Amino acid sequence: MLDVGVIGAGRAGVVMAAALADAGHRIVGLSTTSERNRERVEAMLPGVPVSEIPQIVANSSLVVLAVPDEALPVLVDGMSAAGLWRPGQIVMHLAAGYGVGVLSSAVACGVIPIALRPNLVFTGTSIDRQRLRDTTATVTCPAPVLPIAQALAIELGCEPIVIAEEDRAxxxxxxxxxxxxxxxxxxxxxxxxxxxxxxxxxxxxxxxxxxxxxxxxxxxxxxxxxxxxxxxxx
CATH class of the missing domain: 1.10.10 (Arc Repressor Mutant, subunit A)
Structure with missing residues (x-):
């Protein structure tokens, strides 16, 4: 069982948190500044706290970055500059357009990088939990990490499909x-x-x-x- 923290509680983040909870992992918290997203967390994950990013990262063995593609590089580099990462943490993002290169500053801090994207349009509702079981997920990561990435995809209910770093765009x-x-x-x-x-x-x-x-x-x-x-x- 992993302690999972999710940065971003939009439609994708809250569904990923719920699916990982269904798989037996412990959700330590989600971060958001949106009242609408707070309500979404309460509806999908009752009892799971909405917390600040530093607290979530400090308590997580798996950090899921569920933010828009364009926000990901700045977020990762900012968290690296702030010294939030811990060696051995798994850091997984959902951005379709990036592989693990975008996590390079976090990798320099010792994290295990994974890019994993379920291939569906998220609605942010419980219906997505069933849809995850009927879809695939693309994974990109270093070869030694591939078994972890594939296992996470399978736990979500998805069939993992490997995409090379240079093919993400x-x-x-x-x-x-x-x-x-x-x-x-x-x-x-x-x-x-x-x-x-x-x-x-x-x-x-x-x-x-x-x-x-x-x-x-x-x-x-x-x-x-x-x-x-x-x-x-x-």
Whole structure:
């Protein structure tokens, strides 16, 4: 069992804390400055304190950095400059666009670095705990640390997939394409239907969207020749 502290109690941070608690780890605290996030912690993790970063790090054997990608480098370097890290601590971040290089100042203090990102869009609700069990998690870390990273992914319920340090930017781009374009397509389609007077456009396109994505994913799994006209569904 690890003592886990989470820096950032947004949608991803609180779900990761809850999932690690489900796996048998002890959550020592989460940090946030947002009242909304405090309420989220109370709802998802009753009894777990919201604490200051130095206190959380001092009491944790695993520190999860659940902050936006753009905030991660400044946070890590600031914590390193403040001397908060302890040798042997596991430090894991969730930022898709970074590998473990962003943790270099913490590594210089003796921490064990892991980049682990579950491949889903977090809602910050209990539904994510089930979704974690149906998805994969990308992991990037030094080779000797890989068994730890893979074990953490499995404890979350995810299938671990290893991504090389130099490929993290491309991986983040792929996630961004899926997220941005799927939202844009749904918004455009529902807008068209709303303009012609359909009261519940989501109900009209929901099954089409889900089956289209499912079909596209199945085709993306294996290389296939393009369909000819008579093979297309009518």
């Amino acid at each position: 491309a991986y983040a781009e792929a996630l961004g394409v899926v997220t941005t374009f799927s939202r844009a397509v749904v918004e455009q389609a529902t807008g068209i239907l709303r303009n012609i007077g359909v009261e519940n456009p989501t109900a009209v396109i929901a099954s089409v969207a889900k089956t289209s994505v499912s079909d596209a994913l199945s085709r993306g799994q294996w290389p296939q020749a393009p369909l000819t006209a008579d093979e297309e569904d009518v």
